[in-house]
Amino acid sequence: MPEQVTFPKQERWLSSRGLMAFPAHIDRRTWTCLLSEEALNELFDAGRIGRFDAFSQNRGEIESVTATKILTGLFPPGEIRIGRDDFRTAQEFIAWE
Secondary structure, eight states, rough: OOOOOOOOOOEETTTTTTTTEEEEEEEEEEEEHHHHHHHHHHHHHHHHHHHHHHHHHHHHHHHHHHHHHHSOOOOEEEEEEEEEHHHHHHOOOOOOO
């Protein structure tokens, strides 16, 4: 059975770092996901609607891209950064069957 990434609704803004932080879990492993302000502004219009609204309105896409990055196995539990380019990479990704 493939691993399932879960995302509790516990996002918070880290003003000193300019990042939206949100948790991700697989079983007992935990990541603190850090979404860049650049991605929020450029991809999700946070400058107009606000960071939290931009995040919540695009939660599905943000979580999907984050889960894909986590499931590569290249990022051990801890902090994982999600930037604008991760969304471009996800759009270009073709899953092998």
